[in-house]
Amino acid sequence: xxxxxxxxxxxxxxxxxxxxxxxxxxxxxxxxxxxxxxxxxxxxxxxxxxxxxxxxxxxxxxxxxxxxxxxxxxxxxxxxxxxxxxxxxxxxxxxxxxxxxxxxxxxxxxxxxxxxxxxxxxxxxxxxxxxxxxxxxxxxxxxxxxxxxxxxxxxxxxxxxxxxxxxxxxxxxxxxxxxxxxxxxxxxxxxxxxxxxxxxxxxxxxx
Numbered sequence: 001x002x003x004x005x006x007x008x009x010x011x012x013x014x015x016x017x018x019x020x021x022x023x024x025x026x027x028x029x030x031x032x033x034x035x036x037x038x039x040x041x042x043x044x045x046x047x048x049x050x051x052x053x054x055x056x057x058x059x060x061x062x063x064x065x066x067x068x069x070x071x072x073x074x075x076x077x078x079x080x081x082x083x084x085x086x087x088x089x090x091x092x093x094x095x096x097x098x099x100x101x102x103x104x105x106x107x108x109x110x111x112x113x114x115x116x117x118x119x120x121x122x123x124x125x126x127x128x129x130x131x132x133x134x135x136x137x138x139x140x141x142x143x144x145x146x147x148x149x150x151x152x153x154x155x156x157x158x159x160x161x162x163x164x165x166x167x168x169x170x171x172x173x174x175x176x177x178x179x180x181x182x183x184x185x186x187x188x189x190x191x192x193x194x195x196x197x198x199x200x201x202x203x204x205x206x207x
Contacts (some may be wrong), residue, residue, distance in 0.1 A: 004174055007111055008181075010047075010069060012102030017070045019040040019096045020136050022075035026092075027140055031078060037136055038074040042066070042099075045131035049107050049124050053114045095190045096133060097146075100152070101185035104129040104159040105177045118168070122160030129156040129184075151191035151198060159184030 020041030024034040043060050050058040060066035107128025111121040130146040130153050137144040145152045163180035167173070190196060 004177070005106060008102050008177070009032040009106050010065070012099045012106065013042045013066055013069055014073050015095055015099035015102070018074040018077055019092065019099060019133070021074045022081070022092050022095070023136055023140055025073070025077070031074075034078055035071060035074045037139060038042060038077070038138065039067075039070050041072050041132045041136040042073075044135040045103055045107065045128040045133075047070055048131045049110065049128045053061075053111060053124065055110070055114065065143065089191065094189070097155075097185055097188040097192065100129045100133075100156060101159060103132075103182045104156040104184050105163055106182070108160045108163050109173075112167070120163040121164050122157060122169055125160035125163070126153055126156040129153075129159075148197075150155065151187060151196055154198065155184050155188040155191070158187055164176070 001086040005061040017038040017119070020038040023033050023041070027033075029037065043058075043066060047058050047060070050056060104125040108121040108123075108125030110128075111124035112118075116124065130144075133152075134146050141188045162183045163176055166176035166179055
């Protein structure tokens, strides 16, 4: 299980680093800006999670594989993607959805490993999934996806509930993780392709 989680975490790191690098490219940032945005998107959520759980030093300090992987990913994106602005926003969202699914389960699993209750594990999974993208969007001067009506954090919450519930029902760790990842990814992709969103909360100032 430990090796599976680690490989899944590396995969999610690459996917989120790509998401951050593409966002930087669409805004015509310089190479340093691309590297920074790729980095905060990839490890921002996990960093905040570890700080809250007391898992210090945070994971990418004790294992620099993450740092080198982010740098390599950002460099490859700059070399291979010549015109980021021509990329469909749909591809950007799909790449983000894959990272979201992986990080949600990673965050919930780590919280449980630290003895947290299932509800806290769901919260930590959600935070791991959305915080990097939130920091990315703030740096890009955009309203973060998690604060819009899009089904984003909701997908993380559902994935976290699936994971903790599957474990409590006796499902083995890896099948539970795969089931939760699939549930998170499926819900997010359905929301993307069918333009589903949550109802907006709006105040009528005229009343």
